[in-house]
Amino acid sequence: MGGEITWECLGNGKYKIYLKGYRECAGVQYPDTAVIKINNYPSLNQVTPVTLYKIKTIDITPTCNPIGPQIISCADANASSSANMGAMQEITFESKETYLNGMPPKEGWIFTWSSMQRVESSNILNASNSGWTLKSVMYPYDSKNSYPCYDNSPQFAENAVAVLCIGYPYTYSILGYDNDMDSLVYEWTQPLDQYFEDIFVAKPITFMPGYSYTNPLPNSSINPLNKSAVLNPTTGEITFESHTQGAFVLAVNVLSYRGGKLIAEVTREIQIILLGCGTNKPPVVDIPLISLAQGDYKLLSDTVYVGENIQYEIEVIDDDSIGNGLQNISLELISNQLGNNATDSMIGCIRPPCAYLSNTIPIIGTKKIKTTFNWHVTCNHISNYETIEEQNTYNFAIKMSDDFCPAPFRMFATLTIVVKALPALPPPKFTCLSVDTSGKTILNWEKPIDTLNSFNSYIIYTSESINGVYTPLDTILDINTTSYIHTTANAKKKPIYYYLKTTSGCYKNRVSISSDTLNSIYLDVKDLGDGNAYLQWNKPLFKQSKYHILREYPETVWSDVDSTDIENYTNSISLCNAYINYIISVNYNETCISHSNRMGKIFKDILAPVTPTFKTVSVDINLDKTILTWETSKSRDTKEYIIYKDTNGIWLNIDTVEGLQNTVFIDYNSNPSLKVEKYCLASIDSCGNTSTLNTFNQSILLNAYTDVCNELNSLNWTAYLNMTPRLLKYEVYVSENNSPYSLLAVLDNNTLSFNHENLVNNSAYNYYIKAVDTDNKLEAISNLKKTTIMLQKRPEFLYLKTASVEKENNIKIKFLADTSAFLKSFKIYRTTIYSTPDSLVKELAFSKQKPYYEFTDINVNTNSCSYYYMVSCIDSCNNEMLKSNIVRTIFLEANTNKDIENELTWNEFEGWLSESNSYSIIREIDKSNNFEVIKSVQYKLNKYYDDVEHYLNSQGNFCYYIQAIEDNDNPFGETDTALSNIACAVQSPHIFIPNAFTPLGNNPIFKPVASFIDDNNYLLRIFNRWGNIVFETTDMNQGWNGQTKKGVAPYGIYLYFLYFNDSNGKEYQFKGTITLLNIID
CATH class of the missing domain: 2.60.40.10 (Immunoglobulins)
Incomplete structure (x- = not known):
């Protein structure tokens, strides 16, 4: 039930291997020897057995105050008694000195020991039928041979079995440490079952439901009051709270790292026995340090630097009572860095000076006990056996317990102290490197910041080549020395290269990186x-x-x-x-x-002096003379400037300007308004040397003319050449009627013309051009050009009076023109859709004596649609000067309806300037050529219904036209009319034929009654039953009175045939029977 395999590196280079195991006092005895297997030794997949010998057995059953409750006793334990729960022994096995030669493979040498007997456990499924295996691994390190040995495995100062009481938060520590000061990391791992193969095979045991190897103790799924176990990976502390009794197995891997490399691994299996003990609060430790939260656990931690003296007050409090008195509480401090008896500052720890307490341990008392922790930290505390580390971490386990029965309450806390080395200083920073007149070099630098007195020296390195071998030149031991003279540098003949380094740290062996490399300037x-x-x-x-x-x-x-x-x-x-x-x-x-x-x-x-550079060759527009400006010569001994002018292709010296600063010249013999003036410059220095001619510059020649037809002034000019640094743009300036000049346009450097539009008639315009450089500093002005604009008079009005349908397919338009304008002709345009008319119909000549114009358009179909007309006036430049208003003709449509009405519809006449116009509706009946006004309607009323029921005796042919009448509020004082097309509507005939008559009675005449027919083609015939005609007439007003040549016709049934035309010539025929009745009927 629990244990681990460890090893010790002996002074002679060999190893001793240890096995610790635990048993219940009433359980199975361990044998006197134990055989462990070294897997992968001497080579991969090979196994070497090593025999270990039992060297001691220790009763680790909890001891407590006998006046308390039940006492657990190893002597009284048996397999069935409750006293066996927590009664335990620790058994230690040790090997002889063992020689391990060679280098472990990357998988490591795996030390294993197995047993087929595992004690009953609450979190393991069928624990009593399972075995168990302990395992440790020795890994390779820097390709070193394991003989002589170089590493001790992690060790443990606390038993792998703990007997605890339920009901309180608890911290258990396995108290791991490493005598080589390797870094330890703790992690949960899987407890292992026994394996029977020759080579090690990991066989994890099976946990009961609700448990796992990362959650091995009772948790909230077992009891809501439980808090799951949390493992601190840095200290190995396990914190939990259980309200569930039982025996529980858990396993922790302890990983040992050296220089960041894994060097050893020990798997420690632990048995936690949880008892129901009653009420007993845990002891509490108090240290005045910051408690740092680390996930689900806390650390008592401090960070110190070499040279510091540490002192902490440690206080443990437990005021629980037992019997009639207080409980005894004890305090121990456990660490391989603690001196002998915990009070010796120099002997007993792995790296003196040792940490020590003000009391020997254990410290025992009641209610409250305290001690003082002391430690003087030196450079020795940041070194290990093989390397100098930047820092080391030291863990001091604080073990507290009371004497409560059956299981004393034991608590652990870890005091972590991180010891940091004196920081390595950076190199100094070069500030200057100069050469004196004799060739010595003078080096200057800034010292690094050193608050912890880590400085040792500066080292100056030098070379005659940047890639050459740099050799130490000198060493400076005073940090405040920040300059150095290299007396043998001979830097007046070649460049010398230097860099600096700093040495610092505990052992003065921390050499900084090189400073920036500097070289002298030769x-x-x-x-x-x-x-x-x-x-x-x-x-x-x-x-x-x-x-x-x-x-x-x-x-x-x-x-x-x-x-x-x-x-x-x-x-x-x-x-x-x-x-x-x-x-x-x-x-x-x-x-x-x-x-x-x-x-x-x-x-x-x-x-020769530097050739002078032109600023500009410009024109003084007031003098109309060329003015030259140039840059002051860069040759300070320039005495005078020579002016050259291009005269018929020959450069002639025309003048001299004396003085370096005199850089302006006016050529009073120039004529820049008539021609381009071209110049060059040269300079002469005080020693009589003459420069070459500079690049010529020339004036801008501006010309302008008036384009009357386009009503603009057209400007063009010669290019300005060779502007320094470069020509950017041209600016056009204008003055109208001697007003101040204003910027008219900005053009790119390739544009040499411009049109000035929107001119004012009879105005005088003056122009000049300005060339501007890319820096907007230089300006070259052209000559001045003057023009006066005399534009053609524009028409002030053009009014289209009307567009009227005079007769079928003839439309007459009339318009009024401004005779004071300068015009050439008028163009008449037409369209049938609502848009600006664009189909040219006619061009009429303009006459200043003729304000009124008429034109009849015969290429139209007035019975199909309306037309839009517009007139434009054309000047002598063939420019369209003005457009008239748009006028739309009236298109009339006439249709009959069933109500003996003629429905008239027409479009609005459009184009008049008057707001209130009207329409007259004019009608003709049966093509009589007698048109009469039948109705006047308001403008915008475009439909009329003509009731013709009173004209039933007519032929039914009705023709109409519309006359639009312009109101007298026309702004020109001109009113007019407009006629539509003639539209006709023909009413269908209406006929009534009787079916009987009484010649000798009250209804003596048979006669059809007809309306809206043509009486010129009328025929009525009556037939007897034998088909003989008994009556015939072509007069629609004559009927049959029943008489025949023989007298009154016999009564009976007769046939009739009726034929006639309507006014459009359409034929109508009707046939039927009539009954002739005698008078008695």
């Missing part, structure tokens, strides 16, 4: 023989500014000539004969300026 000066000094130097590896060129002339007087980003410079010599020295300076940072070596020569000025 300057070489050459006389080019053309009056220029050519300076060239090597590039420093690090810089923050431009290079500054310093020149010495006269002696001891230094001036800043120029600055540059590249490693060469050409300096124009402005002196005729002189010795000149140069130095290059540059900033490596903001605090210091570094200098190159000093280099000089004798120079003679045979170099």
Whole structure:
């Protein structure tokens, strides 16, 4: 029931292997020997057995105050008694000194021991029928041979069996430690069943429902009051709260790391026995440290640096009583860093000085006990056997217990102290590297920040090549020394390279990385023989500014000539004969300026001055003369400027301007309004050297003319050439009637023309062009150009008076024109859809003596639709100057209906300027050529119903037209009318034929009654039963009186036949019978 396999590295390079196991006092006895297997030794998949010998058996049954409740006793234990629950022994086995040679494989050498007998457990399924296996692993480390040995496995200061009382939060610790100061990590792992194979095979045991290897103790699924076990991976503490009794198995893997590499693994199986003990509160520890939350657990932790003295007050409180008195409580501190008896500061720990207490342990008392923890931390505490670590972590287990029965309440807390080494300092930061006149180099730097006195020295390294071998030049032991002179550098002949390092730390062996590598600047000066000094130097590896060129002339007087980003410079010599020295300076940072070596020569000025650069060649518009401006010569000894002018292709010297700063010239012999004026410049220095001619510049010649037809002024000009740095745009300026000039247009540098539109008639316009450079600093102005605009008079009105249907397929339009305008003709347009008319019908000539115009359009179909008309006037430039209003003709439609009415519909007449117009409806009956007004209606009433029931005796042919009448509020004082097409509606005939008559009675005449028929084609016939005609007439007003040639016809049934036409010539025939009745009928 629980245990682990560990090993110890002996001084002679061999190992001792240990097995610890636990048993219930009434359980099965362990044998005197135990055989463990080393799997994968001496090679993979091989097994080597090692015999271990029992060396001691210890009763670890809980001891408590005998006046308390039931006492657990190993002596009284038997398999069936309750006293056996918690009565236990610890058995230790030890091997002889064992020689392990070779290097473990990556899977490690796996140490295992198995047993077929596992005690009954509450969380294991069929535990008594299961076996158990203990396992540890030794891993390879840095390819080292295991002989001689180099590692001790993790060890444990607390038993792998704990007897505890339920009902309270509890912290149990396995108190793991490593004498090599390797880092330990704790994790849950699977308890193992026995295996029977030759080579190790992991066989996990099966947990009861509600339990698992990561949740091995009673949890809330078993009892809502339970709190699941949580394992702290750093300290190995297990915290939980159980209200469930029983014996529980759990397993923890303890992983040992050295330098971040896994070196050992020990699996410890633990048995937790939970008893129902009654009421007993746990002891509580108090240390004035920050309690750091780490998920579900807390740490008592502190971080210190080498050199600090640590002191904590540790206090344990438990005021529970037992019997008639208080419980005894005890305090122990467990760590391999604790001195002998917990009070020795130098002996008994793995790394002196030792931590120690103010009392020997265990410390026993009632209610409250306290002690003082002391430790002086040194550099020894951050080293291990093989490497110097940056920090080490030390865990001190605080074990507290009372003497309650049957199981004392034992609690654990871990005090974690992280010891950090003195920090390694960074290298110093270079600020300057200069060369003096003798070739010595002067190095300057900033010291690193050292608050913990970690500094040891600066080391200066040097080389004559950036990629060469750097050798230590000197060592400086004072951190406050921040400069150094390299006396043998000889840097006036070549560049020298340097970097710095810092040594620091506990053992003065923490060497920093290298600082930035700096090199001195080596300057070489050459006389080019053309009056220029050519300076060239090597590039420093690090810089923050431009290079500054310093020149010495006269002696001891230094001036800043120029600055540059590249490693060469050409300096124009402005002196005729002189010795000149140069130095290059540059900033490596903001605090210091570094200098190159000093280099000089004798120079003679045979170099021509720098060719002058034009600003502009412009025109003074007030003088109408060309004005030249240019940049001041960069050659400071320039004495005068020569002006050259292109005269018929020959450059003639026309004048000289004296003085460096005099950079303006007016050519009073120029004529820039008639031609382009072209110029060049040259300069002469004080030594008589003359420059070459510069690139010519020329004036802008502007021309302008008036385009009367398009009512604009058209401008064009010559290009401005060779503007420095580059021509960006042209700006057009205008003055109207001598008003101030204003910007009219901005054009790109390729545009050399512009049209000025929207001109005002009879106005005078003055123009000039301005060429502008890309920096918006230079401006070149053209000559001035003047124009006066005399535009054709535009018509003020064009009014289309009417569009009237004069007769079928003839539409007459009439319009009124402005005779004061300058016009050529009128264009008449037509369309049948609602839009601007676009079909040209006719062009009429304009006459200033003729304000009124008429035109009849015969290419229309007035009986199919209405038409839209528009007139436009055309000037002498063939431009359309003005469009008239749009007029729409009236299209009338006439239809009959069943109510003996004629329905008239027509579209609105459109185009008049009057608001209140009207319509007259005019009618003709039966093509009589007698049209009469039958009705007047308001404008916008476009439908009329004509009741013709009173004209039944007519032929039924009704024709109409509409007359639109313009009201007299027309703004031109012109009123007019417009006629529609003639539309006709023909009423269908109406006929009534009697079926009987009495010649000698009250109804003596048989006659059909007909309306809306043509009486010119009328025929009525009467037949007897034998088909003989007894009566015939062509007069629609004559009927049959029943008489025949023989007298009154006999009564009886007769046949009739009726034929006639309507007014459109349509034929109608009716046949039927009539009854002739005698008088008696």
